[in-house]
Amino acid sequence: MNLILLHPGELDQQGQARISDPRRLAHLREVHRATPGDRLTVGVQGGKMGKAQLIELTRELAIFALEPLTEAPPPALPVHLVLALPRPRMLARTLEHVTALGVKDITLLHTKRVEKSYWQSPELLPEKIHQHLVLGLEQARDTRLPSVVLSKGFRPFIEEQLPALLGERRGLVAHPGMPMECPRGISEQTLLLVGPEGGFIPWEVEKLQEAGCQGMHLGPRILRVETAVTALLSRLF
Template sequence: MNLILLHPSDLDQQGYARISDPRRLAHLRDIHRATPGSRLTVGVQDGSMGKAQLIELTREQAVFALDSLTDVAPPALPVHLVLALPRPRMLARTLEHVTALGVKEITLLHTKRVEKSYWQSPELLPEKIQQHLILGLEQARDTQLPNVILSKGFRPFIEEQLPDLLREHRGLVAHPGMPMACPRGISEKILLLVGPEGGFIPWEVEKLLEVGCEGMHLGPRILRVETAVTALLARLF
């Protein structure tokens, strides 16, 4: 936790912030080894950042006196990530990684090789998704919470959502065997589509290319989804 992320409800009218959830309290005690008088970096969710002085730390709560919070969050990546829904453990790690890297728009998509049981995972509960997003923000010292959309049908996504997205984004499909290597140093808005373990099936690739996406590859190595997404974002931006 490189940033103590505060929810607006943690703030009062007198310039103090109070947190009482066990996770943040444990992190303050065990990782920061904070004591009253410690100055720590804090940020308000979807707001600004700055310094705060810890004035009280007990088993039940921590109280901060806030300085002027004037620092802005780091810039977001100009990318909308469309990710075939990974297995639950990989989903948790991937959400944290891409949030730390600055992705603000994420669509989790059903494809042929996505197990239907994945959509029943507790990891897709709104509170669990938010938990992973917050961990990514705290790691990267960011306050802007990403938007996550669940899209459980491939064909409806292709027909109803993708055309509108491609009006504002350059669509790139990461898939082994594509003739074009992944571009570098992109500054335009990108719609990045990443398949599941085993990749998109040929019909899905065909439909994505038909609607206007470009196929690309990362080289001959076959990577796990969480590794591939991180490598793609690093190379693109």
């Protein structure tokens, strides 16, 4: 945890923050080994970052005195990530990784090769998604939570959501065997679509291309979804 991320509701009128959730308290004690008087990096969810002095730390409560928070969070990547829903354990890691890299718009999509049972996973509960996003923000020292949308039908996505998403974005579909190599170092607003394990089926690739997306590849190696997404974002931006 490289940032103590504070919810606005944890702040009081006296410029102090009070933390009572067990996860952050345990991290302060066991990882930071914090003691009263320590100055740690904090940030307010959706706001700015800076330093705060630890005033009190018990097993039930941490109290910080905030210094002026003047540091802006790092810039977001210019990308909306559309990710075919991975298996639950991989979803958790992927959400944390892409949040740490600066993705702020995420759509989780159903495709032919996505197991329907994945949509019943507890990892898709709002509180679980929020937990993984927060872990990504804490890792990267960021304060702005991504937006996550669940899209459980491929055809409705193509017909109802994709045209608007492509309105001011370049659409790129990552899929093995495409003739174009993944671009490097782009800065334009981008819609990046990544398939499930096994990739999109040919019909899905065809429909995405018909809608205006370009197919691209990362090379001859077949990568796990979490590895592929990280590699794509790093190479593109």
